[in-house]
Amino acid sequence: MTKAIKKNHIKYYQGNAPIILSAPHGGEEEPKEIKTRTKGVFDKDDYTYELTELIIKEFHKQTQLTPYAVIADISRVKVDINRAKEEAYEDEKASIPYNQFHDFIKISKKEIENKFSKGLYIDIHGQSHPKGYLEFGYLLDNSIIKQHDGSLKEKSNIENSSISALSKFTKECFIDQLRGPHSMGSLMCNEGYDSVPSVKLPYASDDNYFEGAYNTISHGSLNGGNISGIQIEFPYKDVRDTNENRENCAKAFVESLLTFTKIHLDLDLKK
Template sequence: MRILFFLFVSAAALQAQTAELETYIEVRHGTLPIVLTVPHGGSLKPANVLARRYGVTGTDSNTIPLAEMIIEELESRYGARPHAIISRLSRTRLDPNRDLEEAAQGDPTAVAAWHRFHDSAQKACDTVMKKSGLGLLLDIHGHRHLEQRVELGYLVKADILKHSDAELNADTALIASTCIRDLDKRSPQTFAELLRGPQSLGGLLEFRGFRSLPSPTRPSPGFMAGYFSGVYDVAAHGSRSGGTVSAIQLECPWNNVRDTPENQRRFAVALADSLGIYFEVHFGRKLK
């Protein structure tokens, strides 16, 4: 009898923890060869999760509603939804875009939420590879740099972007260390064109009215300008270490992108349109 009671209590506790984690880390399954991750848009501060003691804790405001609109626009154009993994926890409690130690800082619930975020992201990438053979992960963030541009992070540092196209294309070690390693092998365009050519993601967004970096008009950051080149998520789930899902850290400025629902929708439309062309040009596939 005691054993049955213990098993019942254990099962109930496990069920409660699972429900709690599902609230903190939202997982949506899709059928497009696209994975969206949103690590810093959450606002939940549960009392049972300790506040992080160090590291960045600011919220990337409005990245969750922006991701919702991107999902809607992709479905509207291509008849299917991307996979999406969204952290609803405040960054004061969990930062999924860091290694486990810095991200959760030892709190058991935060540790479990971190694992759910990254296990789900990897499962989504594995599903994409199994079904489509290749794909793209977009890690959606927000920035407040003085230069209000969309920043695309490929794990290429700002000082390296200052190199010439010829230097970038010849640097095989650099290319192998990026989160678009597999995509570089597939694309008919050069590595430099993938980063900042007219049909790079930055180039396609600029053509649709959103200033971007890197892009044809801004191939590298200006002097002392802020730029996020990508961190944990794109390194962990992009193609740097293998696999055929490449990744890009998508840093969205506040002005004209995240600030109002109208601008969020405009950007979602531009990104969805751009991704259709991007897949055709670089992956050799139609999204539909």
């Protein structure tokens, strides 16, 4: 498996598969030379760092390939890497790890487009909503994914999503990509992890749903390119709370991801 390098409080795996993982909110390092933020969200996404590392290992176990991965070691109290610059930090010194994180993703995207012409970017987060579902975000809020299929598959929704590029590589329709039988949500439901959106849970009944934020906007296919993006919010209980649960979730996630990639990107990455 490819070894990680670390630069400016950011860990980077230079992969050899058309998958990019990122984890912006699981770090704990608080460099003294960078002033602590005074406004915004400061919560750490507990164990998303560890879960991402397990996904990388499980991906290699199942494929003998390493995904590209960008993981923040720096704490969110210093910089929120999933925000635009004007919201992300208050100390200009924090721009160094911030830019490093996003530059590693840009480098990864360029290499993937050169080698594979297409790929998938996944931004990993944690949430504590009462229902405890996995939430797959495609930049379409809950009021939009509540729509019936006919309205949901309108051109404007496809173009405003972070997975618009998938239509170039698959015969499957947008509904299947988003919440159909071969969506990431439905594939994870099949593994025992209730997820939104999916066939089982097409939208969040309590309106608690994260549709994606800055990283997914910036690095998915909303603004062009062949790399589609998905933000994933993992609940804490039974998913992130113990090492055993993280290992089980990583295994299920990689199996679902490989099925999704085969169907929607026409790439069979299984060894």
